[in-house]
Amino acid sequence: MRTSIATVSLSGSLTEKLTAASRAGFDGVEIFENDLLASPLTPEEIRARCADLGLTIDLYQPMRDIEAVPSDEFDRNLRRAEHKFRLMRRLGADTVLVCSSVSPLAVDDDELAARQLRRLAELAQDFGIRVAYEALAWGRHVSTYDHAWSIVEQAGHPALGTCLDSFHILARGSDPKGIEDIPGEKIFFLQLADAPLMAMDVLQWSRHYRCFPGQGGFDIAGLVGHVIRAGYQGPLSLEVFNDVFRQAEAGPTAVDAQRSLLVLQEAAGLAEPPAPVVPSGIAFAELVTPDAEPVSAILEALGFTRTARHRGKPVDLWQQGEARVLLNTGPAARRDGTSLAAIGLESPDPAGAARRAEALLAPVLPRRRAPEDAPLDAVAAPDGTELFFCATDSSELPHWTSDFEPAEHQPPTHHGARRTGHKPSPDGGVHHIDHLALTQPWHQFDEAALFHRSVLGFGAQESVDVADPYGLLRSRAVTSADGSVRIALGVGPAPTADEGGRAQHIALATDDVVTAARRFRAAGGRLLPMPPNYYDDLAARYEFTDDELETYRELGILYDRDADGEFRHCYTETVDRVFFELVQRDGGYRGYGAPNAPVRLAAQHARRPVG
Numbered sequence: 039m040r041t042s043i044a045t046v047s048l049s050g051s052l053t054e055k056l057t058a059a060s061r062a063g064f065d066g067v068e069i070f071e072n073d074l075l076a077s078p079l080t081p082e083e084i085r086a087r088c089a090d091l092g093l094t095i096d097l098y099q100p101m102r103d104i105e106a107v108p109s110d111e112f113d114r115n116l117r118r119a120e121h122k123f124r125l126m127r128r129l130g131a132d133t134v135l136v137c138s139s140v141s142p143l144a145v146d147d148d149e150l151a152a153r154q155l156r157r158l159a160e161l162a163q164d165f166g167i168r169v170a171y172e173a174l175a176w177g178r179h180v181s182t183y184d185h186a187w188s189i190v191e192q193a194g195h196p197a198l199g200t201c202l203d204s205f206h207i208l209a210r211g212s213d214p215k216g217i218e219d220i221p222g223e224k225i226f227f228l229q230l231a232d233a234p235l236m237a238m239d240v241l242q243w244s245r246h247y248r249c250f251p252g253q254g255g256f257d258i259a260g261l262v263g264h265v266i267r268a269g270y271q272g273p274l275s276l277e278v279f280n281d282v283f284r285q286a287e288a289g290p291t292a293v294d295a296q297r298s299l300l301v302l303q304e305a306a307g308l309a310e311p312p313a314p315v316v317p318s319g320i321a322f323a324e325l326v327t328p329d330a331e332p333v334s335a336i337l338e339a340l341g342f343t344r345t346a347r348h349r350g351k352p353v354d355l356w357q358q359g360e361a362r363v364l365l366n367t368g369p370a371a372r373r374d375g376t377s378l379a380a381i382g383l384e385s386p387d388p389a390g391a392a393r394r395a396e397a398l399l400a401p402v403l404p405r406r407r408a409p410e411d412a413p414l415d416a417v418a419a420p421d422g423t424e425l426f427f428c429a430t431d432s433s434e435l436p437h438w439t440s441d442f443e444p445a446e447h448q449p450p451t452h453h454g455a456r457r458t459g460h461k462p463s464p465d466g467g468v469h470h471i472d473h474l475a476l477t478q479p480w481h482q483f484d485e486a487a488l489f490h491r492s493v494l495g496f497g498a499q500e501s502v503d504v505a506d507p508y509g510l511l512r513s514r515a516v517t518s519a520d521g522s523v524r525i526a527l528g529v530g531p532a533p534t535a536d537e538g539g540r541a542q543h544i545a546l547a548t549d550d551v552v553t554a555a556r557r558f559r560a561a562g563g564r565l566l567p568m569p570p571n572y573y574d575d576l577a578a579r580y581e582f583t584d585d586e587l588e589t590y591r592e593l594g595i596l597y598d599r600d601a602d603g604e605f606r607h608c609y610t611e612t613v614d615r616v617f618f619e620l621v622q623r624d625g626g627y628r629g630y631g632a633p634n635a636p637v638r639l640a641a642q643h644a645r646r647p648v649g
């Protein structure tokens with residue numbers, strides 16, 4: 039279907055918004071009146087700019103407080119409307135949105151509302167314009183879509199129809215099934231916005247927290263299904279008032295918006311992009327660092343072995359069980375310091391995964407980063423992390439490991455060997471990467487969750503808020519259905535957050551975190567100490583033996599439990615942005631130890647040099 043976006047959804051000048059919408063592949067725009075008022079361009083110039091960019095102007099909006107008012111007031115409203123109709127002619131826009139009145143002058147009289155809207159439609163018709171009447175969820179007397187439709191129906195004029203807005207409909211808790219009772223040709227416009235489910239004033243909710251479909255808690259695809267079954271033929275148009283998007287760069291926001299519509303159309307059965315290819319494991323995590331020493335020392339103390347080195351680049355492969363960490367001391371590190379730059383995802387069909395990603399507007403990266411590399415399909419996540427689709431054990435596909443040659447004087451390597459599953463390692467060894475935690479730029483949290491869900495076919499868990507001593511951290515995990523890939527997406531306290539706010543980490547799975555922690559320490563590793571008060575509290579909440587508790591306290595091991603299992607975890611020191619976590623996940627524990635995160639964050643802040 040045709041796609042459109044309201045200029046209010048994007049940041050910047052009108053010109054910047056139009057350019058971003060066009061580049062992201064939108065067919066049209068809704069011009070928000072304020073964007074036009076503030077623009078130095080004449081209506082004719084805006085019209086020409088849109089035409090140059092291949093955009094139609096699908097809606098001009100909003101016209102407010104028109105209907106159900108005393109007749110002298112209505113006469114003034116008609117005069118105002120006529121003025122706007124002339125403007126719309128100059129713009130080349132043929133549909134105007136009229137939202138239900140919030141005026142104290144408006145009376146609760148549907149018959150009067152219908153009569154006045156009919157009069158407005160007659161005037162509009164003289165200008166070749168159609169009026170789309172929308173119920174604002176906080177309208178004074180009209181606040182539901184079915185009420186707005188019944189007034190439109192009463193008015194009975196061909197130039198008057200209704201505008202449906204998913205936010206107003208779903209925020210009021212209306213049943214969208216009734217949409218199917220509206221004749222499709224009377225649905226003049228469809229505006230789409232999602233929102234996180236919150237208990238708050240509906241106007242504030244709408245003006246600040248709307249988000250793109252798939253980023254909130256509403257069933258937008260279900261609603262669209264009803265609208266399509268009603269026979270609606272117009273565009274799918276995004277109208278998102280959001281405090282974050284207002285500040286973020288328009289270009290990436292427009293791409294995020296277009297991606298949300300692609301996924302929405304797939305969910306509503308209106309489009310069939312290449313199917314998701316869900317990754318089946320983490321092949322590797324790649325750290326870049328300007329100085330290999332500190333991270334190598336930690337890896338070594340954790341029991342990793344440097345098993346191989348890249349044939350053409352300063353990249354080492356460190357391995358333990360199925361956990362593989364690449365340590366890259368190439369040029370990128372000088373720019374970013376120590377950070378998690380890339381993730382290798384085991385994929386049953388790397389080319390298919392890349393096709394899916396490309397169809398969903400993920401930036402596809404060159405298949406070879408350097409001439410000597412094996413060709414690998416790769417895309418960039420919104421935060422710039424490179425995602426490689428790998429097939430470590432496939433006989434037909436190029437191995438990423440073939441770029442590496444065994445390190446000298448090292449024990450025999452396992453890379454390239456057949457996957458044997460996760461062998462129990464009661465000796466405290468690490469057998470695989472349990473999860474990766476990536477901190478997103480402050481304005482890309484919703485985008486990141488939608489990206490990982492839609493491009494990689496992951497499920498997204500609920501977002502959790504974690505108290506940091508200097509702000510609030512939000513975290514949301516995206517995982518493959520079987521839990522073989524888990525990525526925790528976080529967002530730091532503030533745009534200006536220090537490096538701590540942008541920390542990343544690699545969590546390593548062990549069957550025995552106590553032994554693993556002891557071995558790490560015995561090998562010279564430094565564990566993050568936790569405050570004694572935490573262990574007092576653990577003693578109050580759970581029935582540990584004194585010995586057990588003392589062991590946890592001594593090693594800085596944290597504990598959590600859910601309905602399915604238990605979680606024990608501890609942390610290494612931090613190098614620049616990066617640290618490691620050792621985790622023991624027992625039973626079917628699904629979380630990431632979120633209740634312990636405030637204590638961990640405070641402990642990490644306490645270790646940071648004061649500056």
Ligand SMILES: O=C(O)c1ccc(O)c(O)c1
Pocket residue numbers: 099100135137172174203229244245277
């Ligand atoms: O918040 C508002 O005023 C407003 C205006 C126009 C719309 O289409 C809408 O959904 C909300």
Ligand SMILES: [Mg+2]
Pocket residue numbers: 172203229277
């Ligand atoms: Mg609307």
